[in-house]
Amino acid sequence: MKFILASASPRRIELLTLAGYTFEVCPTDADETPDARETPAEYVQRVALVKAKAVPISEPALILGADTTVVLDGQLLGKPADAAEAAQMLRRLSGRRHEVLTGVALRRTPDERCLVTYERTVVTFDDLSEDWIADYIASGEPFGKAGAYAIQGRAGTRITHIEGNYQNVVGLPVSTVNRLLAAMHS
Numbered sequence: 185m186k187f188i189l190a191s192a193s194p195r196r197i198e199l200l201t202l203a204g205y206t207f208e209v210c211p212t213d214a215d216e217t218p219d220a221r222e223t224p225a226e227y228v229q230r231v232a233l234v235k236a237k238a239v240p241i242s243e244p245a246l247i248l249g250a251d252t253t254v255v256l257d258g259q260l261l262g263k264p265a266d267a268a269e270a271a272q273m274l275r276r277l278s279g280r281r282h283e284v285l286t287g288v289a290l291r292r293t294p295d296e297r298c299l300v301t302y303e304r305t306v307v308t309f310d311d312l313s314e315d316w317i318a319d320y321i322a323s324g325e326p327f328g329k330a331g332a333y334a335i336q337g338r339a340g341t342r343i344t345h346i347e348g349n350y351q352n353v354v355g356l357p358v359s360t361v362n363r364l365l366a367a368m369h370s
Contacts, residue, residue, distance in 0.1 A: 186245040190235040195336070195355040196250060203358045207248075212238035216251065216262070224255045228287030229300045236291040236298065246368065249289040252355045254331030256282040261331045267321050270332040274320065277331060278312040281345075284331070284353045290364040299364045303357040305348030307335070312342060 189196060192211035200207055214234040218227050228251045236249030254261040256276055264270035284307055289300040312320075320339065326332035333339035335346075335353040349357045 186241075186243065188239055188241070188245055188247045190239050190247055190249040193250075193355055195334075199351055199354060199356045199358050200248075200361070203361075210239045210247075212249075214238055214249075214251075218260055224253060224258070224260055224283070224285050225287075225302050225304070227251075227260065228253055228285045229289065229302050230287070232287035232289035232302075233291075233298060233300050236289040239291075241293055243293070245293050246365070247291040247293070248361060249291070250286055250356050252284065252286040252330050252352075254282055254284055256280065256331075263328055263330055264326060264332045270321050270326040271317055273332040274312055274317045274326070277309045277333070278317075279309060281306055281308045282331070283307075286352050286355065286357055286360075288357065288360050288364060290361075290368055292368055297368065299367055301360060301364065303349055303352040303360050305346060305350070305352045307343055307347075307353060308345040309339075310342045310344045316342070 187207040188210050189207050190212050212235050216231050231251035232249040236247045239247045261273050284305045285302055287302045291298045325334055325337045351357050
């Protein structure tokens, strides 16, 4: 059966490839606007499912959708729009614990069976100086990343503690994908 990743994220592609999966990439333009009535966990699961359902296909396939966000004090920290927003996010994360949530959705066609779950990881940053924040933003790494950082990049050197799945913080908890695939086949 065809396996499709509903994302063009280089990090998700790399993680699935490292896990030995053969898949096609079919990015979607899902509406990622948060709904004030939903919890962060509900949000990432909804967006992951919207992405999985947005892939137009009529043949038998498994479609994987995922969405990752950073949560600090109950507030979603998505991808920064510009350098000022990235700096603001990094200042807020400095010296603090936060959550990284990834919603994972698996859709099977043609019967449209869907399984959805999420993974939660707690990450703690060291104190970040204004000089470090400015240099990090100048590197371009914070852009296109929830919470304005990439754990697998330079920001990883400033993380003092992680509780949970490292791959979740990168953007796709492959162990969760494995569980959903096994459940879909049972």
